[in-house]
Amino acid sequence: MNETTFIDEKQFLKEYDVTKYDRPSVTVDTIVYSVLDIETDNYRKLPEKELKVLLIKRKDHPYKNSWALPGGFVRINESLENAAYRELREETNVDHIYLEQLYTWGDVSRDPRTRVISSSYMALIDGTKSTIKSGTDSDDVRWFSFKAKVIQENKTIHQQGFKLEKIIEICLKNREVQLTSKIRIVNEMMKEQKGITREVLSSEGLAFDHAKILYYSLERLRAKVEFTDVVFNLMSKKFTLTELQSVYEVILDTKLLTANFRRKIDKYVQETDDYTSNAGHRPAKLYQYKVQNNYEFY
Amino acid sequence: MNETTFIDEKQFLKEYDVTKYDRPSVTVDTIVYSVLDIETDNYRKLPEKELKVLLIKRKDHPYKNSWALPGGFVRINESLENAAYRELREETNVDHIYLEQLYTWGDVSRDPRTRVISSSYMALIDGTKSTIKSGTDSDDVRWFSFKAKVIQENKTIHQQGFKLEKIIEICLKNREVQLTSKIRIVNEMMKEQKGITREVLSSEGLAFDHAKILYYSLERLRAKVEFTDVVFNLMSKKFTLTELQSVYEVILDTKLLTANFRRKIDKYVQETDDYTSNAGHRPAKLYQYKVQNNYEFY
DNA sequence: ATAATAGTGTCTTTCAGACAGTATAGT
DNA sequence: ACTATACTGTCTGAAAGACACTATTAT
Numbered sequence: 001m002n003e004t005t006f007i008d009e010k011q012f013l014k015e016y017d018v019t020k021y022d023r024p025s026v027t028v029d030t031i032v033y034s035v036l037d038i039e040t041d042n043y044r045k046l047p048e049k050e051l052k053v054l055l056i057k058r059k060d061h062p063y064k065n066s067w068a069l070p071g072g073f074v075r076i077n078e079s080l081e082n083a084a085y086r087e088l089r090e091e092t093n094v095d096h097i098y099l100e101q102l103y104t105w106g107d108v109s110r111d112p113r114t115r116v117i118s119s120s121y122m123a124l125i126d127g128t129k130s131t132i133k134s135g136t137d138s139d140d141v142r143w144f145s146f147k148a149k150v151i152q153e154n155k156t157i158h159q160q161g162f163k164l165e166k167i168i169e170i171c172l173k174n175r176e177v178q179l180t181s182k183i184r185i186v187n188e189m190m191k192e193q194k195g196i197t198r199e200v201l202s203s204e205g206l207a208f209d210h211a212k213i214l215y216y217s218l219e220r221l222r223a224k225v226e227f228t229d230v231v232f233n234l235m236s237k238k239f240t241l242t243e244l245q246s247v248y249e250v251i252l253d254t255k256l257l258t259a260n261f262r263r264k265i266d267k268y269v270q271e272t273d274d275y276t277s278n279a280g281h282r283p284a285k286l287y288q289y290k291v292q293n294n295y296e297f298y
Numbered sequence: 299m300n301e302t303t304f305i306d307e308k309q310f311l312k313e314y315d316v317t318k319y320d321r322p323s324v325t326v327d328t329i330v331y332s333v334l335d336i337e338t339d340n341y342r343k344l345p346e347k348e349l350k351v352l353l354i355k356r357k358d359h360p361y362k363n364s365w366a367l368p369g370g371f372v373r374i375n376e377s378l379e380n381a382a383y384r385e386l387r388e389e390t391n392v393d394h395i396y397l398e399q400l401y402t403w404g405d406v407s408r409d410p411r412t413r414v415i416s417s418s419y420m421a422l423i424d425g426t427k428s429t430i431k432s433g434t435d436s437d438d439v440r441w442f443s444f445k446a447k448v449i450q451e452n453k454t455i456h457q458q459g460f461k462l463e464k465i466i467e468i469c470l471k472n473r474e475v476q477l478t479s480k481i482r483i484v485n486e487m488m489k490e491q492k493g494i495t496r497e498v499l500s501s502e503g504l505a506f507d508h509a510k511i512l513y514y515s516l517e518r519l520r521a522k523v524e525f526t527d528v529v530f531n532l533m534s535k536k537f538t539l540t541e542l543q544s545v546y547e548v549i550l551d552t553k554l555l556t557a558n559f560r561r562k563i564d565k566y567v568q569e570t571d572d573y574t575s576n577a578g579h580r581p582a583k584l585y586q587y588k589v590q591n592n593y594e595f596y
Numbered sequence: 597a598t599a600a601t602a603g604t605g606t607c608t609t610t611c612a613g614a615c616a617g618t619a620t621a622g623t
Numbered sequence: 624a625c626t627a628t629a630c631t632g633t634c635t636g637a638a639a640g641a642c643a644c645t646a647t648t649a650t
Contacts, residue, residue, distance in 0.1 A: 009359045009410075016411045022374040023321045026415055044622080044627055061307045076320040076413050080404030098492070104402040104417050106378030112307075113314045115374050117324055117415075119402050161589045187593045194396070196593075223595050242629075259631070260613060275621095281627040282620040291459045295485045295494075297517050342600055342649080540602075557604070558640060579600040580647035603646070610639075619630070 024115040028084040029071035029210065031102075031217040032094060032123045035234050035247045036143065044280030049246045050145045052127075053172065053214065055206075056091050057140035062112045063207035067144075067172070067179060069214070071118070084121040092141050098124040098233035102220055103213075110209050120213050122221065124233035144172040144179070148218055151182075161190040167201070170211050180204055181211035225251050228296045229268050232289040238272055240284035241265070268292070322413040326382040327369035327508070329400075329515040330392060330421045333532050333545045334441065342578035347544045348443045350425075351470065351512065353504075354389050355438035360410045361505035365442070365470070365477060367512070369416070382419040390439050396422040396531035400515055408507050418511050420519065422531035442470040442477070446516055449480075459488040465499070468509050478502055479509035523549050526594045527566050530587040536570055538582035539563070566590070 007015075032054035037047035055067040070091045074083040081099065088094045102120045110116055152167035164187040172179040181203040187196050203211045224230045225248065234247055245261050270290040275283040305313075330352035335345035353365040368389045372381040379397065386392045400418045408414055450465035462485040470477040479501040485494050501509045522528045523546065532545055543559050568588040573581040 007359070009362065013360065013410055021323065021371060023323050024372065024374060025319065025321050026324060042627095046628075061305070062311060064307065073319060074322065074404070074415070076322060077406055079406055080402065080415065083404075101401060103399060104378065106372070106381075106417065108375055108377055112311055117372070117378065117417075119404065157591075162591065164593060189589060189593070219595050240629085257614065258629085259615085259633095262630080264612080278622080279628075280622050282622090282629050284629055291487060293460065295462060295487070297521050340600095344601070538602085555641065556602085557606095557642085560603080562639085576649075577601075578649050580602050580649095582602055598650085600649100601647090603644100605644080606642090608639100608641080610637105612635100612637080614635085615633090617630105617632080620628090622627100623625090 024117050025111075025113075026074045026080075027071055027116055027118045028074055028080055028087060028121060029069040029118050029213060030084050030088055030099070030121040030123050031069060031214060032088070032092065032097075032125060033146075033217075033221065033234065034125045034127045034143065035250055036127045046242065046246075046279075049243075049250045051147075051250050052143040053146040054092055054094070055142060055144050055172065057142075058207055059140065066205050066207040067142075067177070068207035069120075069210050070141075074119075080119050081121070084119075084123075088123065094123070094125060098230070102217055105209065105213065107209070118213075120217065122217050124230060126234060126236050128236040142174050142177075144174050144177075146214070146218070147171045147173075148215055161188070161194075163188050168215055170215060172206065172214075177205065179206045181206050183212050183215055185215075222252055229289075229292060232268065235289070238274060238286040238288055240276060241269070241287060242284060244269070244287070322415045323409075323411075324372045324378075325369055325414055325416045326372055326378055326385060326419060327367040327416050327511060328382050328386055328397070328419040328421050329367060329512060330386070330390065330395075330423060331444075331515075331519065331532065332423045332425045332441065333548055334425045344540065344544075344577075347541075347548045349445075349548050350441040351444040352390055352392070353440060353442050353470065355440075356505055357438065364503050364505040365440075365475070366505035367418075367508050368439075372417075378417050379419070382417075382421075386421065392421070392423060396528070400518055401511075403507065403511065405507070416511075418515065420515050422528060424532060424534050426534040440472050440475075442472050442475075444512070444516070445469045445471075446513055459486070459492075461486050466513060468513060470504065470512075475503065477504045479504050481510050481513055483513075520550055527587075527590060530566065533587070536572060536584040536586050538574060539567070539585060540582060542567070542585070 034052045035049050036052050038050055040047050054070060056070050058064055058066050058068050070087055071084070072087045074080060078086065080101070084099060085095070100122050102122050104117060104119045106117045108115060110118065148168055148170045150166050151169045154165040156163045166185045168183050168185065170181040170183065182201040184199045184201050185196065188194065198212045198216065200209050200211050231244070231247055235244060241262055244265065245256055245258065248261070249256055268290055269287040272286045272288055274286040276286065277283055332350045333347050334350050336348055338345050352368060354368050356362055356364050356366050368385055369382070370385045372378060376384065378399070382397060383393070398420050400420050402415060402417045404415045406413060408416065446466055446468045448464050449467045452463040454461045464483045466481050466483065468479040468481065480499040482497045482499050483494065486492065496510045496514065498507050498510050529542070529545055533542060539560055542563065543554055543556065546559070547554055566588055567585040570584045570586055572584040574584065575581055
């Protein structure tokens, strides 16, 4: 036993010097989702909806002029969550929204500047409340429609498991810009070891590894939408059941059967006395979210 | 426009100086789970099982001599996951196991030394393979039985939502030591804002905010066990269905009906030709994990 | 024979999927 | 009357829950 190690905790902390160690930098990046209407010409038809993501145009190096997820460095005296909220306020003028931590990305070479570890958050915002409207705001904060599709799938079954390789194409589009990225997801499931690897293959106009983070968030959003009531964070105070259904459909990228859908979400909604009007067809009853009594971990 | 900002990305990166900014330190902490048998006296009775967690005794300040989750600082040139694996190897001699990121804890005052952000990982290890056996190894790595119970629950329903407050007592025990912690979980679900707060109330002999991290991991483990096939990472190569059932029961802290359980897990298992023997009662068929063809996101 | 576990059959209820059908504003 | 959407009833089959019952080994 070394005598010199016999110092008490108070003294130890006083002498503690962080600068002795090489430290990574830490950022937060937030995927802000909304589901917004596409304007239509036919006065009787309901507007279609699109899944949107908020991106900002980078004003500085690296990836200058590319688009990126809103986010930035975590300050030494703020929590991760507060950092995410602060960056959202500063960069996009969004506040008081649903925010949830997703995953922390710790690859060594994610960022060309230095070692940067990034915690990603997912935010959901009611489309009608969103103050950032495409085109009307400053040049560098925009909603992009977000579509992902599997363009290649490869399954190899060997001895004691399988390997599933998927190439996914991600399309981010608004009136002026279109960004396309490709990512590879490899899912190896052997007897003993199972693992998943995500890798950006190409990413034009989209900064860092944000394509991969975006796709991860979509997988998570889809999973949450099926098991929880997060969707209501994307709805305005009052909504029709058809609107609610199309939000589900846009996120899950499938069509649902109305009767079954209504049965399933019945417990989450509550009638109001109001109806839609002037729609060129039968008016729909407006509903609101019925606050739940229990808590879902996921 | 400032002329001096017109430098290209290459030059920008060359001149980039990390030390200009205050950076937090980053650690990883891993909750290593196993389900182990308790020895019994009655030769005919099957051994009961217990949920175990691996803790190490801290040799240095802060929290010297307290128990803590295995983990440590992330090095500048290793990924988060590699850091978790390395620390496990170094501290507990555990390798090649199922590892999954859980959550990143970013409160400002988690650590008395300095600002420390910690990514927590969950590891699952087959009880028979575990080289660290309580008592036989070095003094400072031990399996603790892990039990959590809600000792107080308080629900307030107000105007547009509810507030659910739970006090949870966590018990970590091995032959020599017993650690007891209390944490408070507040679940506020208002019309607009929903949020969850986790807070350590007291934690004797358990370092940092590890009580809260432990409980979070238990919630996650329980959720995963119900929807996925992670459990098989806790099983040895061959096992009886009764063993499998007790692993579920120990994790979920409930009794299950055998017939229903077997129906449910049927698709995950595969018969072998072997049976248990010398058990003092009817021998049981041994099964093994049947590798699945699809991939579950959660 | 007995203790203790292993393993199966089946009834009931609940829930998801599919589909057909009726209802109603605005022009 | 027609268009486009709003909303409902019911059949089917799968899965979850409950429970009773039979089978088999070591001592």
